[in-house]
Amino acid sequence: MISKLIKKIQKTDAPIVVGLDPNLSFVPESIQKKAFEEFGETLEGAAEAIWQFNKRIVDATYDLIPAVKPQIAMYEQFGIPGLQAFKKTVDYCHEKDLLVIGDVKRGDIGSTSASYAKAHIGTIKVGNSTFKPFDEDFATVNPYLGTDGIKPFTDVCAENDRGIFVLVKTSNPSSGEFQDRIIDGRPLYEWVAEKVNEWGEASMDGDYSNVGCVVGATYPEMGAVLRKLMPKAYILVPGYGAQGGKGKDLVNFFNKDGLGAIVNSSRGIIAAWKKEEYAKYTEEHFEEASRAAVEDMKKDIREALN
Amino acid sequence: MISKLIKKIQKTDAPIVVGLDPNLSFVPESIQKKAFEEFGETLEGAAEAIWQFNKRIVDATYDLIPAVKPQIAMYEQFGIPGLQAFKKTVDYCHEKDLLVIGDVKRGDIGSTSASYAKAHIGTIKVGNSTFKPFDEDFATVNPYLGTDGIKPFTDVCAENDRGIFVLVKTSNPSSGEFQDRIIDGRPLYEWVAEKVNEWGEASMDGDYSNVGCVVGATYPEMGAVLRKLMPKAYILVPGYGAQGGKGKDLVNFFNKDGLGAIVNSSRGIIAAWKKEEYAKYTEEHFEEASRAAVEDMKKDIREALN
Numbered sequence: 001m002i003s004k005l006i007k008k009i010q011k012t013d014a015p016i017v018v019g020l021d022p023n024l025s026f027v028p029e030s031i032q033k034k035a036f037e038e039f040g041e042t043l044e045g046a047a048e049a050i051w052q053f054n055k056r057i058v059d060a061t062y063d064l065i066p067a068v069k070p071q072i073a074m075y076e077q078f079g080i081p082g083l084q085a086f087k088k089t090v091d092y093c094h095e096k097d098l099l100v101i102g103d104v105k106r107g108d109i110g111s112t113s114a115s116y117a118k119a120h121i122g123t124i125k126v127g128n129s130t131f132k133p134f135d136e137d138f139a140t141v142n143p144y145l146g147t148d149g150i151k152p153f154t155d156v157c158a159e160n161d162r163g164i165f166v167l168v169k170t171s172n173p174s175s176g177e178f179q180d181r182i183i184d185g186r187p188l189y190e191w192v193a194e195k196v197n198e199w200g201e202a203s204m205d206g207d208y209s210n211v212g213c214v215v216g217a218t219y220p221e222m223g224a225v226l227r228k229l230m231p232k233a234y235i236l237v238p239g240y241g242a243q244g245g246k247g248k249d250l251v252n253f254f255n256k257d258g259l260g261a262i263v264n265s266s267r268g269i270i271a272a273w274k275k276e277e278y279a280k281y282t283e284e285h286f287e288e289a290s291r292a293a294v295e296d297m298k299k300d301i302r303e304a305l306n
Numbered sequence: 307m308i309s310k311l312i313k314k315i316q317k318t319d320a321p322i323v324v325g326l327d328p329n330l331s332f333v334p335e336s337i338q339k340k341a342f343e344e345f346g347e348t349l350e351g352a353a354e355a356i357w358q359f360n361k362r363i364v365d366a367t368y369d370l371i372p373a374v375k376p377q378i379a380m381y382e383q384f385g386i387p388g389l390q391a392f393k394k395t396v397d398y399c400h401e402k403d404l405l406v407i408g409d410v411k412r413g414d415i416g417s418t419s420a421s422y423a424k425a426h427i428g429t430i431k432v433g434n435s436t437f438k439p440f441d442e443d444f445a446t447v448n449p450y451l452g453t454d455g456i457k458p459f460t461d462v463c464a465e466n467d468r469g470i471f472v473l474v475k476t477s478n479p480s481s482g483e484f485q486d487r488i489i490d491g492r493p494l495y496e497w498v499a500e501k502v503n504e505w506g507e508a509s510m511d512g513d514y515s516n517v518g519c520v521v522g523a524t525y526p527e528m529g530a531v532l533r534k535l536m537p538k539a540y541i542l543v544p545g546y547g548a549q550g551g552k553g554k555d556l557v558n559f560f561n562k563d564g565l566g567a568i569v570n571s572s573r574g575i576i577a578a579w580k581k582e583e584y585a586k587y588t589e590e591h592f593e594e595a596s597r598a599a600v601e602d603m604k605k606d607i608r609e610a611l612n
Contacts, residue, residue, distance in 0.1 A: 041433030073425065080386065105413065106379070109477060127347030146481055146482070170415060174455070188489075
């Protein structure tokens with residue numbers, strides 16, 4: 001699966017992923033109004049609003065990008081209807097030939113992780129039929145439980161040609177509280193990185209492994225160290241834009257082949273219409289603001305990499 | 307919320323929680339057959355089967371226990387229909403006056419954790435209406451992202467009188483890979499435990515805090531240390547029974563007041579009918595096997611505590 005992602009990155013010349021994390025506050029009034037007229041001020045109404053919002057952003061940007069990353073929490077907060085909107089979004093992005101990174105950050109003991117793996121990147125048998133419950137191409141995974149919590153995911157990666165990104169160093173301000181603590185002379189995130197290499201060995205797909213990792217754009221120095229430490233792992237880099245990461249900070253996350261990283265922006269793209277620099281597109285044409293923000297992000301990263 | 311749980315534990319004389327983690331292999335043929343006849347061999351059919359299975363176990367045990375702990379992965383693996391069965395199970399357990407610990411192990415950066423907290427133990431506004439998306443009483447939470455990933459949950463605990471259990475030392479074989487690593491002379495799980503104390507200070511509810519923790523029954527020596535280290539935190543103890551923890555191992559997790567811990571058993575209760583010692587109840591009356599297994603577990607723990 002990682003080779004498929006790389007091909008799409010090369011084709012679009014865009015090592016970026018659009019985070020489809022739709023809070024209602026990002027959704028223009030007119031879309032909310034229409035959804036609420038049809039479904040009431042209900043979870044169904046909210047789910048319809050975020051789905052219509054997503055659809056217009058995807059329609060306006062799919063030719064520019066290789067992948068999207070819906071953050072499932074933003075859908076889960078609207079209960080079952082929200083998760084139905086998540087699934088509709090995944091399916092629609094596949095129709096548009098986009099790869100989907102499910103930002104689900106799941107992880108549990110072995111038998112339970114196996115169920116999460118089936119749910120998100122695998123298949124499940126019911127009687128003689130087989131289903132793909134959520135059908136993402138990649139999922140993000142939390143490493144706190146160690147190898148037996150990860151292995152069910154890597155097994156599914158191997159069986160189904162899917163991928164995962166393991167949290168190594170997250171983008172948030174307090175990520176260092178545990179992740180930066182020193183163990184035998186090295187921070188915890190480096191020990192996790194060593195395991196990412198180990199977990200990824202059995203899932204090589206071309207020059208890279210289907211087992212990638214997450215390292216926040218907000219920590220570029222650590223990104224440089226981790227880039228070298230995990231030469232075969234693709235790095236999913238959140239924290240660009242709204243969280244403070246900038247284009248020049250991103251160079252550290254790439255290999256010399258210009259590959260090895262894919263940078264996520266969520267609010268910076270999907271809520272671009274609310275920012276002064278894109279206000280000219282107006283609320284009504286919010287998806288054009290998103291398209292312009294994607295083009296600017298591509299330019300920012302291209303310039304930083306050259 | 308923790309004081310409510312304690313009252314129910316005292317009333318039932320049962321510091322135990324039944325893990326409603328229904329794999330299809332635990333569900334008797336007759337229930338599966340009926341569900342598949344109605345909904346086909348589909349995700350809907352599987353979801354109906356696990357819901358009917360849960361209902362009969364809850365009906366047969368609710369008067370003996372204070373709480374249940376559905377593991378959401380077991381529902382998520384059946385996609386949207388599975389999550390609908392999860393929600394139905396939560397609601398039905400509330401009707402039966404059981405408290406519900408959602409074993410969701412969520413955790414992310416601050417703004418995202420806020421959405422998970424709303425989804426599982428909080429409320430969300432849509433227009434002028436307010437909803438409780440999944441409406442659990444407690445949720446389990448992963449600490450890898452540090453304080454700003456936990457705070458949205460503790461905020462909701464304070465606002466809505468709900469609780470969380472933070473993973474400290476998990477029950478699985480490879481939990482030590484990261485959790486046991488030594489940082490400044492102490493294992494990582496102790497540093498997480500210190501934070502659990504800190505996070506719990508603002509959420510005291512009687513003698514205990516609404517911020518509890520998870521420590522596996524499979525690590526009783528560590529349980530003893532952690533019990534002392536977090537005197538105000540209720541410990542949710544998985545790993546009893548199928549994972550190898552025994553009654554005598556559990557003493558370490560309790561305080562001298564006989565409180566401070568609640569022990570989970572999943573397979574040991576819900577799949578009791580498949581074990582030789584409960585075979586006499588037969589597959590047809592599987593819920594009576596579950597009831598007998600709950601009574602045996604209560605006796606095992608009571609004897610260990612006396």
